[in-house]
Amino acid sequence: xxxxxxxxxxxxxxxxxAVRELSFRVEEGMIMGLIGPNGAGKxxxxxxxxxxxxxxxxxxxxxxxVLNGMKPHEICALGLTRTFQIVQPFPEITALENxxxxxxxxxxxxxxxxxxxxxxxxxxxLAHRADSLxxxxxLLALKRLEIAKALATEPKMLLLDEVAxxxxxxxxxxxxxxVKELNDDxxxxxxxxHVMKVVMSLSDRIVVLNFGEKIAEGTPQEVSxxxxxxxxxxxxxxxxx
Amino acid sequence: xxxxxxxxxxxxILFGLLLLVPAFSGQYLIHIGVMVFLYAYLATAWNxxxxxAGQHSLGHGLFxxxxxYTSTYLFVRLGLTPWLGMWVGGAIAAAAGWxxxxxxxxxxxxxxxxxxxxxxxxxxxxYVAANIQAIGGAGGLEVPWKGNDPLIxxxxxxxxxxxxxxxxxxxxxxxxxxxxxxxxxYYLVSVRENEDAAEALGVDTMKAKxxxxxxxxxxTALGGTLYAQYFTYMNPHSVxxxxxxVQILLFAIIGGIGTVWGPFVGAVILVPxxxxxxxxxxxSFAGADLLIYxxxxxxxxxxxxxxxxxxxxxxxxxxxxxxxxK
Numbered sequence: 001x002x003x004x005x006x007x008x009x010x011x012x013x014x015x016x017x018a019v020r021e022l023s024f025r026v027e028e029g030m031i032m033g034l035i036g037p038n039g040a041g042k043x044x045x046x047x048x049x050x051x052x053x054x055x056x057x058x059x060x061x062x063x064x065x066v067l068n069g070m071k072p073h074e075i076c077a078l079g080l081t082r083t084f085q086i087v088q089p090f091p092e093i094t095a096l097e098n099x100x101x102x103x104x105x106x107x108x109x110x111x112x113x114x115x116x117x118x119x120x121x122x123x124x125x126l127a128h129r130a131d132s133l134x135x136x137x138x139l140l141a142l143k144r145l146e147i148a149k150a151l152a153t154e155p156k157m158l159l160l161d162e163v164a165x166x167x168x169x170x171x172x173x174x175x176x177x178x179v180k181e182l183n184d185d186x187x188x189x190x191x192x193x194h195v196m197k198v199v200m201s202l203s204d205r206i207v208v209l210n211f212g213e214k215i216a217e218g219t220p221q222e223v224s225x226x227x228x229x230x231x232x233x234x235x236x237x238x239x240x241x
Numbered sequence: 242x243x244x245x246x247x248x249x250x251x252x253x254i255l256f257g258l259l260l261l262v263p264a265f266s267g268q269y270l271i272h273i274g275v276m277v278f279l280y281a282y283l284a285t286a287w288n289x290x291x292x293x294a295g296q297h298s299l300g301h302g303l304f305x306x307x308x309x310y311t312s313t314y315l316f317v318r319l320g321l322t323p324w325l326g327m328w329v330g331g332a333i334a335a336a337a338g339w340x341x342x343x344x345x346x347x348x349x350x351x352x353x354x355x356x357x358x359x360x361x362x363x364x365x366x367x368y369v370a371a372n373i374q375a376i377g378g379a380g381g382l383e384v385p386w387k388g389n390d391p392l393i394x395x396x397x398x399x400x401x402x403x404x405x406x407x408x409x410x411x412x413x414x415x416x417x418x419x420x421x422x423x424x425x426x427y428y429l430v431s432v433r434e435n436e437d438a439a440e441a442l443g444v445d446t447m448k449a450k451x452x453x454x455x456x457x458x459x460x461t462a463l464g465g466t467l468y469a470q471y472f473t474y475m476n477p478h479s480v481x482x483x484x485x486x487v488q489i490l491l492f493a494i495i496g497g498i499g500t501v502w503g504p505f506v507g508a509v510i511l512v513p514x515x516x517x518x519x520x521x522x523x524x525s526f527a528g529a530d531l532l533i534y535x536x537x538x539x540x541x542x543x544x545x546x547x548x549x550x551x552x553x554x555x556x557x558x559x560x561x562x563x564x565x566x567k
Contacts, residue, residue: 052437105442113427153442
């Protein structure tokens with residue numbers, strides 16, 4: 001049994017089909033990349049897996065359990081936590097308190113949640129900003145905070161939506177190193193990325209979407225030689241991994 | 242744990258000192274005290290839903306009225322002491338709060354739309370109450386005076402009401418202190434700050450909002466009973482109307498929305514101003530107290546959008562972290 005199984009996932013928005021009969025599996029311990037040009041249906045897929053929108057058809061299974069119809073907070077409690085493409089901090093409270101919100105799902109006591117949150121901030125290298133209000137943090141710190149919040153829920157699997165977006169290449173490296181370390185600690189990842197370099201260097205396997213359909217799946221090397229993929233990305237100068 | 246208890250100790254000392262006030266002051270000051278504590282308590286109750294959870298109800302008069310009318314009706318018809326009747330009113334208001342919350346949150350009504358729905362329901366209650374003859378219709382309901390009898394929440398002197406109101410305000414602050422440090426409180430704040438992010442992190446946002454609405458309505462209704470006992474008269478406009486609904490939230494907003502002491506501070510500052518202007522200007526200038534409320538609200542919103550305590554918070558937080566650094 002795979003950790004995450006996506007089967008025939010389909011989403012119609014009125015007459016538009018954002019995702020069509022998408023299937024893939026994520027094995028425990030791996031880093032899976034989900035890529036595709038703008039409008040390929042990546043974020044829609046993500047929102048269906050994490051319970052933010054209902055699929056029109058198809059199923060999502062996590063550890064064999066069907067997730068369809070579950071609320072996001074229930075999915076999070078099962079050990080599958082997502083982050084957002086545009087960082088979503090709780091602006092008027094401190095970084096530590098931001099992370100505590102995530103920790104509370106495992107630790108109902110405030111003291112325990114605070115300890116867990118502090119550990120998590122240390123883990124992502126943000127402990128020195130623990131008492132800063134989230135609204136005062138720069139983007140790189142907010143990206144780390146976004147990961148810390150999700151990490152504090154003690155997930156088996158993390159869904160990261162474009163962690164690299166908006167960061168410069170040095171910052172991207174820093175975030176990628178963090179993902180690698182967390183993966184070494186045993187967390188499975190599904191990365192949605194637009195920046196190809198990010199997924200290519202990091203992922204064990206890659207699924208490529210275009211216009212809502214899967215056009216390729218395989219190792220980064222396989223995918224990058226696939227003619228369909230090259231065609232989908234033609235005109236974009238991203239394929240230099 | 243020691244740190245978490247410190248504000249409670251502060252509250253105990255403050256309210257302990259306030260217990261002594263009636264021994265040294267005249268009836269008028271005691272009256273202002275009753276009003277301050279009653280409104281501090283009501284604003285604290287509002288703050289749970291409006292301040293922490295960020296769901297701004299403009300119709301808390303609905304719950305105030307349910308509390309006032311229920312305990313009074315039970316007292317008049319069945320002779321049930323308001324001390325027991327207030328729990329019945331609280332239960333009915335809690336059910337109403339839950340139901341309104343469920344309807345709104347289930348269909349994604351929030352922000353200004355939630356405020357509008359709550360105004361509409363409280364306004365509707367004015368007319369419903371005015372048409373129910375069993376509770377006095379538009380003429381209202383009077384609390385019969387049976388002489389000084391603490392067992393039915395009737396006191397021969399204002400000091401009796403003062404102590405009851407003080408206890409209400411104290412318990413409200415203690416509850417607020419607990420909420421601010423608990424998972425429940427953090428969950429409410431996360432809902433206010435970013436609902437989607439909260440859901441993604443395992444917060445049952447629907448449940449959190451419903452709990453806040455239910456608790457807030459319940460507490461407000463208990464205050465409604467005290468309101469009825471103190472003023473001994475209510476009509477649909479005086480409790481369900483927009484007057485009390487707006488006043489309650491003004492104290493919270495001016496004092497500091499989403500802070501433990503904000504509603505209390507707001508009431509301490511505003512109630513005496515209103516009472517004094519009403520006493521000295523009513524003859525020549527009716528409504529002057531409301532004008533002053535409005536003026537203060539505008540100034541606070543301009544210069545301290547997060548209220549008085551919201552503006553002070555960064556300052557004492559900085560001091561505290563400097564102390565820690567030393």
